[in-house]
Amino acid sequence: MDILIIEDEPEIAGLIQRNLEKEGFTCRIAKDGNQGLQEFDHQPPDLIILDLLIPGIDGLEVCARIRQQPGNKDPYILMLTARGEEIDRVIGLSTGADDYMVKPFSPRELVARVRALLRRSMRQTARLPHIYHTPHFTIDMEKRTATRQDGENQVEALDLTALEFELLSTFIGHPGRVWNRSQLIDKLWGDNFFGDERVVDTHIARLRKKIEFDSANPQFIKTVIGVGYRFEDG
Incomplete structure:
Protein backbone atom coordinates (compact mmCIF):
# COMPACT_ATOMS: atom_id res chain seq x y z
CA MET A 1 0.00 0.00 0.00
CA ASP A 2 1.31 3.42 -1.03
CA ILE A 3 0.90 6.30 1.44
CA LEU A 4 1.56 9.98 0.71
CA ILE A 5 2.46 12.10 3.75
CA ILE A 6 1.88 15.84 3.24
CA GLU A 7 3.52 17.43 6.28
CA ASP A 8 5.85 20.44 6.53
CA GLU A 9 7.46 19.52 9.87
CA PRO A 10 10.36 17.14 9.06
CA GLU A 11 10.38 15.52 12.51
CA ILE A 12 6.68 14.63 12.36
CA ALA A 13 6.86 13.50 8.74
CA GLY A 14 9.85 11.30 9.56
CA LEU A 15 8.13 9.84 12.62
CA ILE A 16 5.06 8.94 10.58
CA GLN A 17 7.16 7.46 7.78
CA ARG A 18 9.28 5.30 10.10
CA ASN A 19 6.28 3.87 11.95
CA LEU A 20 4.33 3.09 8.80
CA GLU A 21 7.29 1.58 6.97
CA LYS A 22 7.90 -0.70 9.95
CA GLU A 23 4.38 -2.02 9.29
CA GLY A 24 5.17 -2.72 5.64
CA PHE A 25 3.70 0.39 3.98
CA THR A 26 5.48 2.37 1.26
CA CYS A 27 5.64 6.10 2.08
CA ARG A 28 6.38 9.30 0.21
CA ILE A 29 6.71 12.77 1.80
CA ALA A 30 5.62 16.14 0.41
CA LYS A 31 6.57 19.30 2.32
CA ASP A 32 3.75 21.60 1.19
CA GLY A 33 0.40 21.62 -0.56
CA ASN A 34 1.75 22.26 -4.05
CA GLN A 35 4.23 19.40 -3.83
CA GLY A 36 1.53 17.18 -2.37
CA LEU A 37 -0.77 17.79 -5.35
CA GLN A 38 2.12 17.17 -7.75
CA GLU A 39 2.87 13.85 -6.06
CA PHE A 40 -0.81 12.93 -6.22
CA ASP A 41 -0.99 13.74 -9.95
CA HIS A 42 2.22 11.79 -10.62
CA GLN A 43 1.12 8.67 -8.73
CA PRO A 44 -2.18 8.63 -6.80
CA PRO A 45 -1.61 6.82 -3.47
CA ASP A 46 -3.91 4.47 -1.58
CA LEU A 47 -4.03 6.83 1.41
CA ILE A 48 -2.96 10.40 2.18
CA ILE A 49 -1.94 11.70 5.60
CA LEU A 50 -2.56 15.43 5.28
CA ASP A 51 -1.60 18.19 7.68
CA LEU A 52 -4.17 20.98 7.85
CA LEU A 53 -1.67 23.83 8.31
CA ILE A 54 0.88 23.44 5.52
CA PRO A 55 2.62 26.14 3.44
CA GLY A 56 1.23 27.23 0.11
CA ILE A 57 -2.10 25.56 -0.57
CA ASP A 58 -3.48 24.58 2.84
CA GLY A 59 -4.74 21.14 3.79
CA LEU A 60 -8.43 21.94 3.35
CA GLU A 61 -7.87 23.13 -0.21
CA VAL A 62 -5.61 20.17 -1.02
CA CYS A 63 -8.31 17.81 0.27
CA ALA A 64 -11.02 19.54 -1.74
CA ARG A 65 -8.96 19.50 -4.96
CA ILE A 66 -8.15 15.81 -4.60
CA ARG A 67 -11.82 14.96 -4.12
CA GLN A 68 -12.66 16.90 -7.28
CA GLN A 69 -10.17 14.94 -9.39
CA PRO A 70 -11.66 12.44 -11.84
CA GLY A 71 -10.13 8.99 -12.03
CA ASN A 72 -10.39 5.47 -10.72
CA LYS A 73 -8.08 5.89 -7.73
CA ASP A 74 -9.63 7.93 -4.95
CA PRO A 75 -7.45 7.75 -1.83
CA TYR A 76 -8.54 7.73 1.78
CA ILE A 77 -7.51 10.95 3.55
CA LEU A 78 -6.47 11.15 7.20
CA MET A 79 -6.20 14.79 8.24
CA LEU A 80 -3.78 16.02 10.92
CA THR A 81 -3.86 19.33 12.77
CA ALA A 82 -2.50 20.98 15.87
CA ARG A 83 -5.94 22.43 16.47
CA GLY A 84 -8.56 20.64 18.50
CA GLU A 85 -11.63 22.80 18.13
CA GLU A 86 -14.87 21.11 17.10
CA ILE A 87 -15.34 23.45 14.13
CA ASP A 88 -12.01 22.32 12.64
CA ARG A 89 -13.08 18.69 12.74
CA VAL A 90 -16.38 19.50 11.07
CA ILE A 91 -14.73 21.60 8.34
CA GLY A 92 -12.07 18.98 7.72
CA LEU A 93 -14.59 16.19 7.30
CA SER A 94 -16.90 18.31 5.16
CA THR A 95 -14.14 18.78 2.54
CA GLY A 96 -13.86 15.03 2.09
CA ALA A 97 -11.44 13.79 4.76
CA ASP A 98 -12.20 10.29 6.00
CA ASP A 99 -10.73 10.65 9.48
CA TYR A 100 -9.13 13.30 11.68
CA MET A 101 -6.32 13.30 14.27
CA VAL A 102 -5.15 16.12 16.55
CA LYS A 103 -1.45 16.63 17.28
CA PRO A 104 0.26 15.40 19.37
CA PHE A 105 -0.80 11.86 18.55
CA SER A 106 0.33 8.35 19.37
CA PRO A 107 2.19 6.65 16.48
CA ARG A 108 0.47 3.41 17.45
CA GLU A 109 -2.95 5.04 17.16
CA LEU A 110 -1.98 6.56 13.80
CA VAL A 111 -1.00 3.13 12.46
CA ALA A 112 -4.28 1.67 13.79
CA ARG A 113 -6.33 4.34 12.02
CA VAL A 114 -4.43 3.86 8.77
CA ARG A 115 -5.08 0.12 8.91
CA ALA A 116 -8.76 0.73 9.71
CA LEU A 117 -9.15 3.03 6.69
CA LEU A 118 -7.43 0.63 4.32
CA ARG A 119 -9.58 -2.27 5.52
CA ARG A 120 -12.80 -0.55 4.46
CA SER A 121 -12.77 -1.76 0.88
CA MET A 122 -12.37 -5.34 2.14
CA ARG A 123 -15.37 -5.10 4.49
CA GLN A 124 -18.19 -3.27 2.90
CA THR A 125 -19.54 -5.19 -0.08
CA ALA A 126 -18.02 -8.66 -0.21
CA ARG A 127 -21.49 -10.28 -0.40
CA LEU A 128 -22.78 -8.24 -3.32
CA PRO A 129 -22.75 -9.73 -6.84
CA HIS A 130 -20.30 -8.30 -9.33
Missing part, protein backbone atom coordinates in the same frame (compact mmCIF):
# COMPACT_ATOMS: atom_id res chain seq x y z
CA ILE A 131 -23.03 -6.21 -10.95
CA TYR A 132 -25.98 -4.99 -8.89
CA HIS A 133 -29.13 -3.42 -10.37
CA THR A 134 -32.02 -1.39 -8.95
CA PRO A 135 -34.61 0.51 -11.01
CA HIS A 136 -32.40 3.63 -11.12
CA PHE A 137 -28.88 2.39 -10.32
CA THR A 138 -26.31 -0.08 -11.60
CA ILE A 139 -23.16 -0.83 -9.59
CA ASP A 140 -20.22 -2.80 -10.99
CA MET A 141 -18.21 -4.06 -8.03
CA GLU A 142 -15.18 -5.17 -10.04
CA LYS A 143 -14.84 -1.95 -12.04
CA ARG A 144 -15.93 0.16 -9.04
CA THR A 145 -18.37 2.15 -11.19
CA ALA A 146 -21.93 3.34 -10.59
CA THR A 147 -24.54 4.75 -12.95
CA ARG A 148 -27.98 6.31 -12.50
CA GLN A 149 -30.88 6.12 -14.95
CA ASP A 150 -33.50 8.84 -15.07
CA GLY A 151 -37.15 8.61 -16.07
CA GLU A 152 -36.30 9.09 -19.76
CA ASN A 153 -33.84 6.18 -19.76
CA GLN A 154 -30.85 8.48 -19.84
CA VAL A 155 -27.87 6.85 -18.11
CA GLU A 156 -25.44 9.02 -16.15
CA ALA A 157 -22.10 7.88 -14.74
CA LEU A 158 -21.77 8.86 -11.07
CA ASP A 159 -18.50 10.46 -10.01
CA LEU A 160 -18.20 8.98 -6.50
CA THR A 161 -15.33 8.99 -4.05
CA ALA A 162 -14.18 5.63 -2.68
CA LEU A 163 -16.22 6.11 0.49
CA GLU A 164 -19.30 7.33 -1.39
CA PHE A 165 -19.14 4.22 -3.57
CA GLU A 166 -18.91 2.00 -0.49
CA LEU A 167 -21.78 3.84 1.17
CA LEU A 168 -24.04 3.54 -1.88
CA SER A 169 -23.10 -0.13 -2.27
CA THR A 170 -24.00 -0.78 1.35
CA PHE A 171 -27.40 0.88 0.93
CA ILE A 172 -28.19 -0.86 -2.34
CA GLY A 173 -27.13 -4.20 -0.91
CA HIS A 174 -29.72 -3.86 1.88
CA PRO A 175 -32.76 -2.05 0.39
CA GLY A 176 -35.29 -0.93 2.97
CA ARG A 177 -32.99 -1.53 5.94
CA VAL A 178 -32.70 1.31 8.43
CA TRP A 179 -29.09 2.07 9.36
CA ASN A 180 -28.07 4.19 12.34
CA ARG A 181 -24.74 6.02 12.46
CA SER A 182 -23.05 3.37 14.60
CA GLN A 183 -24.03 0.58 12.20
CA LEU A 184 -22.74 2.47 9.17
CA ILE A 185 -19.50 3.25 10.98
CA ASP A 186 -19.06 -0.41 11.87
CA LYS A 187 -19.84 -1.47 8.31
CA LEU A 188 -17.54 1.01 6.58
CA TRP A 189 -14.88 1.92 9.15
CA GLY A 190 -14.67 -1.18 11.31
CA ASP A 191 -13.91 -1.54 14.98
CA ASN A 192 -11.01 0.91 14.94
CA PHE A 193 -13.02 4.03 14.13
CA PHE A 194 -11.87 6.94 16.30
CA GLY A 195 -13.66 9.93 14.79
CA ASP A 196 -16.87 11.85 15.28
CA GLU A 197 -20.08 9.97 14.40
CA ARG A 198 -21.29 13.04 12.51
CA VAL A 199 -18.87 12.16 9.72
CA VAL A 200 -21.69 9.85 8.58
CA ASP A 201 -24.06 12.80 8.09
CA THR A 202 -21.40 14.65 6.10
CA HIS A 203 -20.88 11.77 3.69
CA ILE A 204 -24.62 11.13 3.38
CA ALA A 205 -25.10 14.77 2.38
CA ARG A 206 -22.27 14.55 -0.18
CA LEU A 207 -23.68 11.32 -1.63
CA ARG A 208 -27.19 12.78 -1.89
CA LYS A 209 -25.87 15.67 -3.97
CA LYS A 210 -24.51 13.18 -6.48
CA ILE A 211 -27.27 10.58 -6.71
CA GLU A 212 -30.54 12.38 -5.94
CA PHE A 213 -32.48 14.25 -8.61
CA ASP A 214 -33.22 16.84 -5.90
CA SER A 215 -30.93 16.54 -2.87
CA ALA A 216 -33.20 18.83 -0.85
CA ASN A 217 -36.02 16.31 -1.30
CA PRO A 218 -34.25 12.96 -1.42
CA GLN A 219 -35.98 10.14 -3.24
CA PHE A 220 -33.49 7.35 -2.55
CA ILE A 221 -31.69 7.96 0.76
CA LYS A 222 -34.42 8.67 3.27
CA THR A 223 -33.88 10.08 6.76
CA VAL A 224 -35.63 8.07 9.45
CA ILE A 225 -36.06 10.70 12.17
CA GLY A 226 -34.41 9.78 15.43
CA VAL A 227 -32.98 6.56 13.98
CA GLY A 228 -30.85 6.92 10.86
CA TYR A 229 -31.10 6.36 7.11
CA ARG A 230 -32.85 3.99 4.70
CA PHE A 231 -32.38 3.38 0.96
CA GLU A 232 -35.45 3.01 -1.27
CA ASP A 233 -35.60 2.53 -5.03
CA GLY A 234 -38.75 1.08 -6.50
